[in-house]
Amino acid sequence: MRFELTDEQRMIKSAAAELAQGFEEEYWIEKSRGNEYPREFYDELVKNGWIGIAIPEEYGGGGMGMLEMVLGMVEFGNQGADVGLMFVLTPVFGGLSVLKHGSEQQKEELLPKIANGDMRFCFGITEPDAGSNALKTTTTAGKRGDNYVINGKKTLISGIDLAQKMLVVTRTMPYDPKHKVAGITLFLVDVDSPGIDTSELDVGLSLLEKQYEVFFDDVEVPAENMLGEEHRGLIPLFDTLNPERMTGASNGVGFANFAINKAVEYAKMRQVFDVPIGSHQGIQFPLADSRAKIDAVELLLYKAAYLYDKGMPCGREANTAKYLASEFGFEAVDRAVQTMGGYGLTEEAGLMRVWKNIRLIKTAPVTNQLVLAYIGQHVLGMPKSY
Amino acid sequence: MVDIIVCVKRVPDTSEAEVIIKDDKRAIKDADLTFDINEWDNYAIEEAILKKEALGGKVTVIGVGxxxxxxxxxxxxAKGADEAIRLTDPAFDGSDGYAIAKILSAAIKDLQYDFVFTGAQAGDDSYGVTGQMLAEILGIPHATMVTKVDINNGTARIRRELEGGLEEVDEINKPAVFCIQTGLNEPxxxxxxxxxxxxKKEIPVKAAADIGISADEVGEVGSMVKLEEFSIPPAGELAEMIEGTPDEAAGKLAAILKEKGAF
Incomplete structure (x- = not known):
């Protein structure tokens, strides 16, 4: 068992830290306050190869793995850069899905554009009555000549305004209780296709990526834009779940580190009743407790990514890392806010935007309840609980 | 075409860290500090790569340690330098800027180059002498505090930053050493x-014998400056806490600034 990073991995961490430090904290606070996309930062991510990090070199990417992506993501988060959805949308739902399940033609056409920033992705899965239960998808894709025609409605779709392509989950066969897993088909759809209409959702928890309802009205998609096989779309869909969980966990670990460091710095400096507040156990121990927890989660996250890169099962590790990163991470950020007293609640203190984001990770990309259901059923071998 | 050698130093980042002096008082505790390329050198390497990209040629980077x-x-x-050389030898330990200049010059004298770039100073000891001494030892001209470099047919037209906002423009023929100031590009x-x-690129290593320098020319014995001790300046001696309401405090502050000639 080797825990030390390679020279390459150390360089990845320092490169991520340096890029993140090129953007002052004020930049993120302003973007968050103005509900404005951090385009300048994203452009640097693209320019320096981060979006294509896990795409093989023959398709114009960095030729690295999930572990390198995760190491970079954690480091971005450590510095306070909000990269969660930036990595999950295009590199994972776009890049990894096409890489693992795309035809050679799709790979040659799409992967270089993903790597060079020309093509961004959003993910059309959630519906008003189908989110975690993808089998209940009601958006349909029916065959018409050489094309498929998509009809239906998706909701809580992040960042369609930034994307050129959408990975859309559809039904190509009616739901059959006897063959539950059959009939789901994935398509790579141009977001400017005729028949697609969007409407921005007003969400209380504003994120850098805006949320949309997306309507499909007779949207024609060429058959060659299908990802994977017809009726068997659950296979590519499930394949993205572990990397997706790892990106969520990376975001959580990074932001927890960021918050803990900020709180510790503050607690050492802030004097109340003539001593630094950090000298009190009531302040110090919660932060120490969070430090211990996040250290453990970070290790588990790297193990999950390592296993994924080796092609080994990693569902247990990826799910557990996502679960603990969001629960312990949320706790850590909340404690950091508490450490700073009233100041912690100001935008200026830099924790409110992090608090919002880490709260999200308890719910998305998958709820922590379903993560526990996975662990109960697939790790512990207990009966299905839902 | 232009061949440029860039000398770089690895320094601790002490901008936000608490600096603790070791018991022997001759070093600081660095176990918890993060290290990185010296800020001035970061601009120097960027400038060299920009020149290579524009004119062709080669960038070689040299570090000691x-x-x-x-x-x-x-x-x-990774940013675009073509070759790197690391100079290391137990005899190099304890070298001051002069001894480092001797080490660098011993390695550089055998290399093909048009210009040598160094940072104007290092962020740790802030001596700001190595580049000039290196040029002296190599017997070539130099310019300090360089804020612009244009190279044309082996002649460099450079801008230097002087006191009081004054700037100087010089033309210097190759070979020459330029000590690069921060801010002249965007690394x-x-x-x-x-x-x-x-x-996975192997970085060649050269020891004292490989570059033809003897142990008594380098390290502490070959240095001009002997570091005696580090100390943290006593706090508070010149600090005056201004008491009172914000209005009163602002008034007192303004009076003090006026008295000291700030307005």
Whole structure:
């Protein structure tokens, strides 16, 4: 068992830290306050190869793995850069899905554009009555000549305004209780296709990526834009779940580190009743407790990514890392806010935007309840609980 | 075409860290500090790569120190430097700026180059002498505090920053040493593609004997400056806490500033 990073991995961490430090904290606070996309930062991510990090070199990417992506993501988060959805949308739902399940033609056409920033992705899965239960998808894709025609409605779709392509989950066969897993088909759809209409959702928890309802009205998609096989779309869909969980966990670990460091710095400096507040156990121990927890989660996250890169099962590790990163991470950020007293609640203190984001990770990309259901059923071998 | 050698140093980042002096008072505790390329050198390497990209040629980066220096050298390679050399020898320990200049010059004299770039100073000891001494030892001209470099047919037209906002423009023929000031370009980030290219690249190492320098010319014995001790300046002696309501405090502050001639 080797825990030390390679020279390459150390360089990845320092490169991520340096890029993140090129953007002052004020930049993120302003973007968050103005509900404005951090385009300048994203452009640097693209320019320096981060979006294509896990795409093989023959398709114009960095030729690295999930572990390198995760190491970079954690480091971005450590510095306070909000990269969660930036990595999950295009590199994972776009890049990894096409890489693992795309035809050679799709790979040659799409992967270089993903790597060079020309093509961004959003993910059309959630519906008003189908989110975690993808089998209940009601958006349909029916065959018409050489094309498929998509009809239906998706909701809580992040960042369609930034994307050129959408990975859309559809039904190509009616739901059959006897063959539950059959009939789901994935398509790579141009977001400017005729028949697609969007409407921005007003969400209380504003994120850098805006949320949309997306309507499909007779949207024609060429058959060659299908990802994977017809009726068997659950296979590519499930394949993205572990990397997706790892990106969520990376975001959580990074932001927890960021918050803990900020709180510790503050607690050492802030004097109340003539001593630094950090000298009190009531302040110090919660932060120490969070430090211990996040250290453990970070290790588990790297193990999950390592296993994924080796092609080994990693569902247990990826799910557990996502679960603990969001629960312990949320706790850590909340404690950091508490450490700073009233100041912690100001935008200026830099924790409110992090608090919002880490709260999200308890719910998305998958709820922590379903993560526990996975662990109960697939790790512990207990009966299905839902 | 222009061949440029860039000398880089690995320094601790002490901007936000608490600096603790070791018991022997001759060093600071660095176990908890993060190290990186010296800020001035970061601009120097960027300027060299920009010149190479515009004119063709080669950038060679040189660092002195143990294996940990490889990380800094690799960063420079990842950004676009072509070759790196690490100079290391137990005899080099304790070298001051003069001894480092001797070590660098011993390595550089055998290399093909048009110009040598160094940072104007290092962020740790802030001597700001190595570049000038290096030029003296090599017997070539130099310019300090360089804020612009244009190279045309082996002649450099450079701008220097002087006191009081004054600037000077000089023309200097190759070979020459330029001590680069911060801010003359926007250093690029290390990219994934760059990391991929260099992570497995071996960096050649040269010891004192390889560059033809003897142990008594370097290290503490070969240095002009002997570091006696570090100390943290006593706090508070010149500080005056201004009491009172914000209005009163502002009034007192304004009065003091006026008295000291600030207005």
């Amino acid at each position: 143990g294996e940990e220096v490889n990380e800094v050298l690799r960063r420079c390679l 690029r980030y290390v990219s994934i593609m760059g990391i991929r290219k260099v992570s």
